[in-house]
Amino acid sequence: MIQRRQLELWVGVFVAAGLLALAMLAFRVGNLTAGEVANGYRIQAEFNDIGGLKVRSAVTLAGVRIGRVSEISIDPSNYEAVVAMEIDGRYNNIPVDTSASILTSGLLGEQYIGLDPGGSSQYLKNGGKIEITQSALVLEKIISQFLFNVAAKPDPAKK
């Protein structure tokens, strides 16, 4: 029979290792630290087409992630997609004439919102709205546009 002290020691090691593994999963594997936006504020933007954007997609400024998409809905008056974003409270000096576009990371990667700051000295506040937006590039539309252009152009070989 194992000594009581030793037994307690082993159980302690086991519980500590288990909790450590859980902490590693939470911080190293998951994004507990990066996922939550600290005392953020909310802004909105309307897009014609959001493509594959999802809730929790990243919002970036100059490539740096400054927030996340928190809600996606439809504006019933003009059938545009309304994307609400939660922006980290540290970045509270985004000009009101900033433009938002939906970009793709890599060729077929995830879609995210890229912000392009304007020159205004007034800053977006909680509940503010970005007016200048650019929709997602939908691959099918680009291909059909390209094919349409090719077909419309007179073939130089036939001249």
Next chain:
Amino acid sequence: MNPLRRLGKFVLDSVEGLGRASLFFFEVTVGTRQLARRFELVVQQVYAVGVLTLLIILVSGLFVGMVLGLQGYHTLVKFGAEDSLGLLVALSLVRELGPVVTALLFAGRAGSSLTAEIGLMKATEQLAGMEMMAVNPIERVIAPRLVAGIIAMPLLAALFSAIGVLGGHLVGVGLLGVDSGAFWSQMQSGVGFREDILNGVIKSVVFGVVVTWIAVFQGYESVPTSEGVSRATNRTVVFSSLAVLALDFIMTALMFK
């Protein structure tokens, strides 16, 4: 006995067994109230079901992670997406393989030994002896084992997933040359704390309850002969494996939409 009667008896026995198991679970749950004063009983059992299961969990986790790394790499490299290897390994482990494989190993290693131990206690009339001394065997023997199983199972599953991720890293980055930064960053951007890790922990807690419950119930209900104990041990492993796999499907359907 004709087949129809046998079928009827089987159904009635199964339903009766389920009812008995539920009442037994309730009784044990009531019995756990005594454990606050006698926590060393739980610590002893955590050693028996947790610490002694540690080695098999760590070794299996490492190998499962390494195999995931190998298989995932060869599939992903066809699409030029081998940078997502970390995400693939981590999601498979945290959501499914960690809780499920740990629960299956736990049933085989700890569940079977719980059943055999309690069954032998019953066969050698130790449980009856306790009752003679006005000690409730459910409070003294069964309750600490159930609590210990519920404590140990999520910790073991977390260790399995964590070491599996390291195993995947070992093979993917060390052997196959995936970029280490991409491995971790893709993983961190794709694995969510609440929807993936917390759901995995919930799964492993449920599996811990079910496997330990089946194990102690089968031991407590076993026919007190050497053949009866062997049959009870066998049933523990079969029933708890089936229960784990079925519950896993239901929980996955509920959690990941």
